Amino acid sequence: MGIYTSGFPILSLLTYLPLAGAIILLFFGKERTDAIKWFATLVVGVDFALSIPLWFAFERGAGAPLFQFRETIDWIPALGVKYSFGIDGIALLLVLMTTLVGLIAVYSSFSAITHRQKEYYILLLLLQTGMIGVFCALDFFLFYVFWEVMLVPMYFLIGIWGGTRRLYAAIKFFLYTLAGSVVMLLSILALYFFNGDGIPFLNIPGLGAENTFDILRYHEIGHLIPPTLQFWIFIGFFLGFAIKVPMFPFHTWLPDAHVEAPTAGSVILAAVLLKMGTYGFVRFALPILPDATRQLVVPIVVLSIIGIIYGALVSLVQKDMKKLVAYSSVSHLGFVMLGMFALNPMGLSGSVLQMINHGISTGALFLLVGIIYERRHTRLISEYGGLAKQMPVYATFFLIAALSSMGLPALNGFVGEFTILLGAANRSIVWAVFAAVGIVLGAAYLLWLYQRVFWGPLDNPANQQLSDVNGREILTLVPLVILMFWIGLAPRPFFEIIEQPVQYLVEKVDPDYLKKERIVYPELPAAADERHAELLPVEENR
């Protein structure tokens, strides 16, 4: 534990360990597939093991620094670029999820990937470096580098090991994300000049400060930016992040990428890559551009609600299981955005927790769909029926994942969605009503899916030979199930760790909110319905 508190660059170690592993893998013989698999597992396993102590070493409470495990050295002094790492509670959770999902992704690929295995594991490791780097970076330039670096391995993962329309899906994924992120780059540059010499040709005076890409510096000066400039910078960020989230109507790349990607790719996409969009909003758009954020709350909430309901409705009519889960992501991420743009502590903390929840539940669902696909090579719902008799353990796992995804109390999804609803209702009861419709629809498409696949007669002869999940598959699912129950039953530690960053965000984005002393930081529900009654009257005071 000592190294976690002694200023040792632990975040860099976490980030570059997979990269080092990938480089070592280059020297493995192509045909030594077992050695390659186990080495890759070892690397991500060590990475995960090294990340766990972060949870314990992270200082909580009032006096604790917001960003911890800081590392800062000059990288490109001529431009004011620093190599700067550090995480707050939000990033900590995302980093932990990344290392866990990275491990699961590698381990779950053992039997699914049968050709070009060496390249596959190298790319998975590179991807992990990019993902962890994005969450740790506290310098815009560095952040942008990791953000783009991540695209390339994901492109190859979809393009080489994907389904039949993999080339189309891969390039669509790449171009959509790239188009968004280059526009984001322009926004970053505008911020950079505002801090520095200004943009004289547009009559925007700068602050004349030393050139820097330090994100925390921009947190401090964000409110000084004139509203019009904030608006345009926000639009740039919005395009970059909304495409990644993905928000309606920028979501069209997602079903293609999800459906065509190999299972591990889908899991990583759902659990981590989509979170980069929401993380981007939380880390950059909200604290740096508070005026623009408040100004654009309504359009963004409208898009989120459309996303929630549209995603759910489209899920309802899917014939392909994987596509169903993919569209359900659009709906769930709509919740995350809705909670975030409630701009109050409840909405924001629910939003952050729901990022994690969605990663866990949807990740598990993609794994489960992958398991059955490996056996039957079809994902059509109509091909199945009555699987509960043939694969009882599988059916149990699927049920838990589905219930968690639809937000059943005692499981993680409930805590997140409920907190988001509270936050949204605090702003406007109408938002909460629409969101609640989304929850109902969510229950509908997941239960209907479950009914069609697992109940009824086992009449398809192809399904009668199916074997239940094996030990390795159970091992990939168990950690996710444990987390579902943990967050569902005892979410307190999770709320505690994000309390401070959420408070900070609210102070930045809506300082007036706190002054009204209306804030009742919720004793968050642990599947205890009676507590809702205590909380709701507080909301109605508004």
Place this chain on the structure above:
Amino acid sequence: MTWTDTILLIPEIVLTIGACVLLLAPVLGMKEQSPAAKWVALAVLGATAAAVVYASNAGETIGGTGAFHRMFALDGFAIFFKLLFIGAVALVVLLSNEFLREEKYSHWEYYSLLAFALTGMMFMTSGIHLISIYIGLELLSLSSYILAGYYKDETKSTEAAMKYFVLGTVSSAILLYGLSLIYGVCGTLQLSEIRIALAGLVANDALVFGIVLLAAGLCFKVAAVPFHVWTPDVYVGAPTPVTAFLSTASKAAAFAIFARIFYSALPDFRLDWSALLAAISALSMIVGNLAAITQDNVKRMLAYSSIGHAGYALMGIIAMTPLGLHGVLVYMLVYVFATIGTWATVLMLRRHAYAGESVADFEGLHQRAPFHAFAMVVFLLSLGGIPPTAGFIGKYFLFAAAIQSGWGWLAIVAVLTSAISIFYYFRLVVAMYLREGKAAEVMTSAPLRFAIAICLAVTLGLGVLPQGLIAQVQSSSRTIVATLVP
């Protein structure tokens, strides 16, 4: 003119002597096909580089005032580009070996033409007088026309040379006409004197016309839309190593004088010409990148892409800020190395004459030549501006310059077209990695591998650790930047 003036010319003198030696070698009894030719050529380039370093140390005392009646200066800007040209030409020499051996053309004559072209480029970047710039440009152009037609037996190559020659001369004439109008208004062709003569002057028709013609001539040389039509044909028709030369060193040279003329002589008339150049820049980015999408011939695709890149680099000139000038220098350097790297890979797939040019020839390359396929991906990512390659640093400077100087819409066009460019660059990646196919046979050689390794090291190295380059560029452009802000 004094002896100290001549010191500044030593690199060009050394190079000219070297070029003459290369030209006369067969007469002196060397075999036309002698493999020694490339070593002699590389030795000449090495001597020239050493001479540049020597002259730059000796020339420091002379300062920025310029030698030969203020026609010639060896400032940081010129030194930067001279060394870049020498490096690029050295890489082109490494690329040319196989082509010359296979096609059985005279090695000596070819390298001598390259050396003369290099002399022209080096001379023109040092030019601070429109006439000395023009002389250097013509020496470069004449050598390039011949090089483009070096496939003497191929109609395509001859046609390319002819087209290049005719259009090139017309553009030179346009340029000259522009110069004469500027001379008529200012009474001088010396760049800083032009600026002084123009100070306080309101733009009149003759001056605007002169600037427009000057810009048109230069835009032809850098292959910007709408003066780009020669580019695809010439790039495709010329032997691939020559294409590599034309699309990198020659283009960088044209940008060097473009930047020097506009930054030194015309910054005060920014408002009169920047909208025109912005339109040209935007059109180049859009037309170049959109046209590249549909090309199945790799050389043609890269030709259109180079038109797009001209559009990006123009942003650095339009900006008229220190950042913009730095952007031009950084971009030219990263562009040169990434582009030569891609051409080297294309060359490697050449079976005979023009083969190795269709996208299909790249299929399954990752199995046959994993290192080269990987290097190609890095070069393409760099051209597309994806970090952590050097191309991102280059694009960063240009986008930043555009934003800072108020050309927001131009920056938006630039970022969107650079996203589009990934689409066609990735057609090659798809072919190499995502399709299992019969790649064209891979003909690699030690010089080619060496060239690719250098380009790869530069492209990745400067992408991860760009500080050295940026600091160098800032100090290299100091003399011009100093005059920019009054």
